[in-house]
Amino acid sequence: MDMPVTAGQQIPGFTREVVQADIRRYAEASGDFNPIHIDEDFARATPLGGTIAHGMLVLAYMSEMMARAFGDAWDETGRFSARFRSPARPGDRLEVTGHVESVNDESDIVVVTCSLSCRNQAEEVVVTGEARVNLSV
């Protein structure tokens, strides 16, 4: 973020549509071929009733929002605690948002704590999380 970071500040978010082709691409890139993500016949027979996106794919969107806001500081000092609340399914439109909860000066660094969330088009919470990043002063 170019401007001084303050509590309550919104982190610029974005929306992403979940499509099965992207889930397949993520499976190949990550090496996670759990059939719940990529095998529609298998997934349809489970209580989930169909394929779901990898949780790590959704977290990648949230981490990317933090990286765009805080640059290398996020990639080098970030902490992220996430809870998966409901699955992201093909066809969902995910909105990734966040805001700064607190900003604390600690000697030579500023610790920024953020609240993050990912919701689908029905406003259902998909993931909630708390993130922390250290900024040099």
Add this chain to the structure above:
Amino acid sequence: MAAGYDELSPGHEFPPVAYELDAEAVEAYVEAVGAERRAHVPPLAVAARAIASLGELMELPAGTIHASQDFEFIALVPVGAKVSCVATVVKKLARGPMRMLTLELVVSDEHGAVVQRGRSTVVLPEAA
């Protein structure tokens, strides 16, 4: 040989799994998640490969899903780095048909310096 859920107990440490984050693998990840390109490996690309590497160590049933995930990024990882991941079973919970497993993952570079830590909790599908 990969261990099954019933063979695991808290404190169990798996042997390290090594992997290389070469330019091709990083590019595939960046494309898949729509990340911005940077001079180093996106930290979740490091984590994603670490979590996927668990598949070499554990035989969890198809349909196992993520319940929670924590990360701590400690150092930037350059493209082309060879890293290794050590996973340890932290918690195992079986209550009725519900089974959960919490693992701690520590990713280190070639010199043994820790670059990332994580904690994954997964929920296994109900046993047939």
